[in-house]
Amino acid sequence: MTATRILFARLLQLVLVLLSVTLVVFVLTQIAPGDAARLRLGPRASDEAVRELRHQLGLDRSLPQQYLDYLNRVLHGDFGTSIDGRRVGDIIGQGIGDTLWLLLGTLVLAMSAALVLASTAAWFRDRFIDHAIRLGILLALFLPAFWVGFLLIRLIAIPTGWFPVSGLGSGPAELVRSLVLPSVTGAIILAPVLVRSLRSSLVDVLDSEYVAVARSLGVGGSALIVRHVLRNALGPVLTLLALNVGYLFFGVVILEATFDIPGLGSALVDASAKRDVYVVQGITLVFATGVVVANVLGETVVSLLDPRTVSA
Numbered sequence: 034m035t036a037t038r039i040l041f042a043r044l045l046q047l048v049l050v051l052l053s054v055t056l057v058v059f060v061l062t063q064i065a066p067g068d069a070a071r072l073r074l075g076p077r078a079s080d081e082a083v084r085e086l087r088h089q090l091g092l093d094r095s096l097p098q099q100y101l102d103y104l105n106r107v108l109h110g111d112f113g114t115s116i117d118g119r120r121v122g123d124i125i126g127q128g129i130g131d132t133l134w135l136l137l138g139t140l141v142l143a144m145s146a147a148l149v150l151a152s153t154a155a156w157f158r159d160r161f162i163d164h165a166i167r168l169g170i171l172l173a174l175f176l177p178a179f180w181v182g183f184l185l186i187r188l189i190a191i192p193t194g195w196f197p198v199s200g201l202g203s204g205p206a207e208l209v210r211s212l213v214l215p216s217v218t219g220a221i222i223l224a225p226v227l228v229r230s231l232r233s234s235l236v237d238v239l240d241s242e243y244v245a246v247a248r249s250l251g252v253g254g255s256a257l258i259v260r261h262v263l264r265n266a267l268g269p270v271l272t273l274l275a276l277n278v279g280y281l282f283f284g285v286v287i288l289e290a291t292f293d294i295p296g297l298g299s300a301l302v303d304a305s306a307k308r309d310v311y312v313v314q315g316i317t318l319v320f321a322t323g324v325v326v327a328n329v330l331g332e333t334v335v336s337l338l339d340p341r342t343v344s345a
Contacts, residue, residue: 047329054321055107059100062314107318113311115304121315124300129319131201132296134208135285138216139223144274146220147227154228155235167232170225178284182218182291190214199293215292219284223277230273278327282320 070086071078087093091102106113112121154166190196201211286298293299297316304312 043329047325050325051322052104054325055104055318056100058314058318058321059103061317062310063096063099112315112318115312116307116309121311124312125297125315125319128295128297128300130296131294132285132289132298134201134212135215135219135288135294135296136281138212139219139281139285139288140274142216142220143223143227146224147231150224151228151231151235154232158232158236166228170228173221173225176221178218178222178287179291181221182215182288185214185218186292201294215288215294218291219281219288222284223281226277227274275328275330278324282323 070083070090070092074082074086084093091099094102110122112125115121115124150166150170154163157163186198190198195210196214197207197211198214202208283298285296286301288294289296289298290302297319301313301316303309304316
């Protein structure tokens with residue numbers, strides 16, 4: 034199969050999956066407790082006023098028609114209106130920047146730590162440093178994100194004053210300072226999974242015949258790792274990273290709550306507490322879309338790193 038056909042197939046898959054996501058989100062909204070019209074007008078509203086609002090919102094139509102209306106609105110960027118009268122699209126627009134910065138910081142730190150730790154463990158495998166790294170990541174797998182964040186705040190942020198404990202700064206320098214502790218917290222949770230996978234892949238590649246040939250030709254050290262080993266070992270790790278983006282998207286809810294960051298995670302928690310159905314629906318759709326896109330991008334990058342997957 035050619036690269037063009039694979040790209041077309043993945044784009045088609047992306048469209049179908051996103052349509053499925055909209056259907057799942059719509060169904061979850063329908064089965065959620067509470068009436069959207071009643072929640073918006075309040076418990077003292079008359080039944081007549083509720084019926085009128087239900088008609089305006091299209092809630093008195095059949096479920097298939099409601100889904101088609103919802104899909105049409107989403108395609109035009111209209112996610113509805115919150116119970117306090119704000120457009121859901123505006124709420125998403127206000128919070129998505131902070132969430133994306135937090136995701137980017139976490140991914141950069143997690144991948145950097147995974148590359149360093151996994152490469153070191155694989156190069157010195159079955160030695161003391163390898164055992165120490167493997168024990169450390171095993172312990173990190175059991176650490177809750179909110180607990181790690183709390184410790185970083187109490188042990189580093191408050192005593193030193195180097196890093197803010199809530200919100201994100203406005204300028205570049207303040208933004209970086211604000212992102213350090215939340216990103217480190219997310220990286221501590223995400224990196225162990227990546228280290229285990231990357232170390233295993235690196236060990237397999239280091240034992241391969243072409244690496245033995247490269248060593249016989251005098252290639253060693255960092256040149257061997259970067260040019261011949263990492264390129265062939267990154268594929269499974271990138272696939273795993275793409276799968277874990279789903280966990281990270283919804284894990285950002287905990288990070289934002291811990292560090293009081295006004296992103297989509299905080300908005301989702303607030304909307305859930307208020308039973309603000311349209312806000313929950315819109316943010317869940319954004320998160321689900323991010324997960325799907327991340328998986329497709331991960332598969333595409335793996336195909337570029339390993340041409341054998343293109344011709345398969």
